[in-house]
Amino acid sequence: MADVLYDKESDEAFRAYLSKGEIRLQCCSDCKGFRYPPRFACPHCLSRKWHWEKVSGEGVIETYLWYCQPVDPRFADVPYNVAVVRLAEGPAIYANITDAVLDDLKIGQPVWANIETRNGRPRLSFVRENPS
Amino acid sequence: MREQIWSKHDVAIVGVGTTRQGAHPGVSPYELALEAIEAALADAGIDDRTRIDGMITARQLDGSGIDPLDVSRLLGIAPRVTGYLDYGTGGFSNQYGAMLIATGVCDIVVCAFARNPPGALEAFSGAATYDADIGLVNAAAASAFGWTQHMARYGTDEATLGRVVVTARKFAAMNPIAAWQESLSLEEYLAQPYVIKPLRSLDIVKVTAGGVALIMARSDIARDLRKKPVYLHAVGRQQTPDIGEQDHFLCRGMRSAAAQVYGAAGMSPADIDVLLVSDASTVAIPLTLENYGFCEEGASANFIASGAIGPGGALPVNPHGGQLSEGYLVGWLHHAEMVRQLRGECGARQVPGAKVAQYTTTGRFREDYLSSIYVAD
Numbered sequence A: 001m002a003d004v005l006y007d008k009e010s011d012e013a014f015r016a017y018l019s020k021g022e023i024r025l026q027c028c029s030d031c032k033g034f035r036y037p038p039r040f041a042c043p044h045c046l047s048r049k050w051h052w053e054k055v056s057g058e059g060v061i062e063t064y065l066w067y068c069q070p071v072d073p074r075f076a077d078v079p080y081n082v083a084v085v086r087l088a089e090g091p092a093i094y095a096n097i098t099d100a101v102l103d104d105l106k107i108g109q110p111v112w113a114n115i116e117t118r119n120g121r122p123r124l125s126f127v128r129e130n131p132s
Numbered sequence B: 001m002r003e004q005i006w007s008k009h010d011v012a013i014v015g016v017g018t019t020r021q022g023a024h025p026g027v028s029p030y031e032l033a034l035e036a037i038e039a040a041l042a043d044a045g046i047d048d049r050t051r052i053d054g055m056i057t058a059r060q061l062d063g064s065g066i067d068p069l070d071v072s073r074l075l076g077i078a079p080r081v082t083g084y085l086d087y088g089t090g091g092f093s094n095q096y097g098a099m100l101i102a103t104g105v106c107d108i109v110v111c112a113f114a115r116n117p118p119g120a121l122e123a124f125s126g127a128a129t130y131d132a133d134i135g136l137v138n139a140a141a142a143s144a145f146g147w148t149q150h151m152a153r154y155g156t157d158e159a160t161l162g163r164v165v166v167t168a169r170k171f172a173a174m175n176p177i178a179a180w181q182e183s184l185s186l187e188e189y190l191a192q193p194y195v196i197k198p199l200r201s202l203d204i205v206k207v208t209a210g211g212v213a214l215i216m217a218r219s220d221i222a223r224d225l226r227k228k229p230v231y232l233h234a235v236g237r238q239q240t241p242d243i244g245e246q247d248h249f250l251c252r253g254m255r256s257a258a259a260q261v262y263g264a265a266g267m268s269p270a271d272i273d274v275l276l277v278s279d280a281s282t283v284a285i286p287l288t289l290e291n292y293g294f295c296e297e298g299a300s301a302n303f304i305a306s307g308a309i310g311p312g313g314a315l316p317v318n319p320h321g322g323q324l325s326e327g328y329l330v331g332w333l334h335h336a337e338m339v340r341q342l343r344g345e346c347g348a349r350q351v352p353g354a355k356v357a358q359y360t361t362t363g364r365f366r367e368d369y370l371s372s373i374y375v376a377d
Helices: A008-019 B029-044 B068-075 B090-102 B140-154 B159-172 B186-190 B253-265 B284-291 B300-305 B332-343
Strands: A024-028 A050-054 A058-067 A080-087 A092-095 A110-118 A121-127 B011-018 B054-059 B081-086 B108-115 B129-131 B194-197 B210-218 B230-239 B274-277 B356-363 B368-376
Touching: A008 A024, A008 A050, A008 A121, A058 B140, A092 A121, B011 B029, B011 B090, B011 B332, B029 B068, B029 B108, B029 B210, B054 B068, B054 B090, B068 B081, B081 B090, B090 B108, B090 B210, B090 B230, B090 B332, B090 B356, B090 B368, B140 B194, B140 B284, B159 B186, B159 B284, B159 B300, B210 B332, B230 B253, B230 B332, B253 B284, B253 B356, B253 B368, B274 B284, B274 B332, B284 B300, B284 B356, B332 B356, B332 B368
Parallel strands: B054 B081, B054 B108, B274 B356
Antiparallel strands: A024 A050, A058 A080, A058 A110, A058 B194, A080 A092, A110 A121, B011 B210, B011 B230, B108 B210, B230 B368, B356 B368
């Protein structure tokens, strides 16, 4: 993501909710549109007024890929996937589907948000099996 | 359709120069740039290099590239305008040069790019981190996302990508400066392991070193130079948002660039004799064929399998072997090939009777699209 859009404070707030077990996205207080990743202005109406709104955590895989050989030494634990997950509330998000093994993903497959801790930081991933 | 400010014969490419492509250990990019610019000046028949009044260069996301003021000093000239584009892949920098000429700011503009990054011939290009939390790395990921979606929606397969590589190698065998000239079979391609599934190593461009220079001039100046001018008829360009839009990785922004460039040139895909696609990965070629209207949506697999894009085909694509085979100078080498094809200088790989050429490119993580149409004198 471009640095100018990266909003450290909001990103930390997003993660603070994750550590409390809540998935909240920025929601515009004027047009009610959701947005991700966090940024200070609404891309729909440019309003600077927003709040954190709970989301369902339900999404659908729009597309995906599998890293089968390390292309970056920091991510040598292959294979792993990255998917584009379209959330029920509208925004799309890049995420790992953590309960899938190679060739186990399909476009259009429903997935559910899952909060996990990696490297001491809470992060959002998704799973294929409905956890509830 | 908005009208382009310059008319079809206002801006010409009058000279091209290229260096060897591949690995050049210990050679500075400025040495490569100087070699390419000298070759381009000789090609154009410009003896007095102080006539150059514009110098446009580029830098890549990895910082490789050259500075326009340093290159000018190296050449011993002081142009009226120097400038560079961050992420100035070939077409974007050319559009900048064309605008300087079309608006009367400059008469003769050198557009040059050279680089010698580490890892030549070995490392995958496109090193970038899109999301460190989840390991979303390397620009080829955008192509992998796109082809996964294409296969699911249209029933296509990976053999289509393999045929793109096999075709590129057939052309490269006829290109003396190509870094990868060995022939390759579809079976050999399919036997390779995945890197970023559905992509294999052969689908992703490698880092290479080399230089290329193009000289652009106003048409009245162009007509007095050594070679026949090649005219830049039109440019179409479109930015798109990020994954907030649906089907981002199927490159729908290409359709807007297509409408612009064909509209401004008064042409359609049927008018194109040779197509130059900036092939950072194989996926760029089927998506370009579909989104620009060379074939129907989803039909690129059959189009490619028919042999249409290869030597002797109805629409030869990247007759220099593309950057998958010749060398990866981010679209700049495609322009050198385009000019040489339109002048009929390409020997064994010459597309017979090529008069109209089109270039297309996709930038960043599928956020920039550009296409230009060039026509022989």
